[in-house]
Amino acid sequence: MTDHTTPRHDESDAGLDALISERRRLIGLAYRLLGSLAEAEDAVQETYTRWYAMSRRQQDAIASPGAWLTTVATRVCLDLLGSARVRRERYVGEWIPEPLPGRTDWIGGRPGTTVTGSTDPADRVTLDESVTMAFLVVLESMTPAQRVALVLHDVFGYPFAEIVDMTGRTPAACRELASSARRRARAALPPETPAAHQARLVREFKQAWEARNITALVGLLAPGATLTADGGGMVPAVLHPIAGGEGIAHYLTDLAVRAAGSLRLLERPVNGRPGLVIEHAGVTVAVYAFDVADDRITQIWVMRNPDKLRPWTADSHR
Incomplete structure (x- = not known):
């Protein structure tokens, strides 16, 4: 048959x-x-x-x-x-985006395409910077429509004519949404720091923290630096951002004293950028992402919420 x-x-x-x-x-x-x-x-x-x-x-x-x-x-x-x-x-306390371990090329953009419809080739967001914690935090400040227009056009290379079907807006409206979102992102984000330079600062930060050296920590942090933690109400975490390099240095030193050597600090990529993973008894209990400008650490994002640490429970970050 x-x-x-x-x-x-x-x-x-x-x-x-x-x-x-x-x-x-x-x-x-x-x-x-x-x-x-x-x-x-x-x-x-x-x-x-x-x-x-x-x-x-x-x-x-x-x-x-x-x-x-x-x-x-x-x-x-x-x-x-x-x-x-x-x-x-x-939400209890501050909400920050969920950090990803290791490399981020697995969530790359639309293959085989380039961004179109932009009069200036510099007016785009690169694939690398589109998954940094700093950029994801800026996206949170935008309207959903702005976020969609920016990500689809600048990151994934979709022309505005196609974004129309996804947003229900006209091409002109989508173009303006992406433009306003891009301006907001550029105003909020510092100039790109080479990964090797950021890695050096993160390593020095780690060493100073382990040594409980407040003076060294203050020297590595910008005077107006901010630390934001996300515990989701599930684990202890500061409910409001800590502002100022000295305040952050004292807070971290107090943490080190209370931990009494029970924590292990590991240098690991966080959303494609140098960061730190904090382990207790072999379990990831916190992930630290950093932003750097002018040879100082300007932002620290601390993820403590266990639900958002799920990708870090596997060995993918090792």
Whole structure:
């Protein structure tokens, strides 16, 4: 008996592989929009659920499944961003984005494309800087529409004509949203610091902290430096940012004294930048991300919320 379904089966396998290959890019998009890997994974799962809820005829009628998945994922993220603002109003303490271990090239942008529609090639956000903690924090200050327009255009290279379908705005409105978001980001972010230079400062910071050397810590911190911690109400963490290099130095030294040598400080990449991982009895209990300007540490973000440390419980950061 002749099996007439084999060609169709092969075609289905190829289509399935193409759909699955989109997942990493979609998670990268959703992570930048939501600032949470867990929420990004949920958004992408919901996107695929909607795809497979359609009939085969409906799926075949879609000319570009990748574009369809991107559009739906973006809309899911927009819905989540709306509800997230309400949830974060009830959040205990400060909310900061979820840090990622190691390299971040696995959540890269749209392959094989370049940003279009920009009169100045410098008016774009690079893939590397789009996942730094500093940039993700700036995204949190933007409206959901600004965030979507900036990330889709500047990071993932989508022309404004395509972003229209994802946001329901006109191309001109999308262009203005991206432009205003870009201005806000450029005003808030310091000039890029070479990774080797930041790594040296982080290493010296680690050594000074381990030695409980307040003078050395103050020298490494900018006078107007800020430390922000996120415990989510689940573990002890400062509820409000600590401002000033001296205040931060004293706070960290007090932590070291109370820990009495029970903590292990490890130099590890955090969102692609030099950072620190704090372990207790072999378990990650905190992740420190840094921002540097003018040879000083200007910002420290401390993640203590166990739910947001989930990616660090595996050995991927070693």
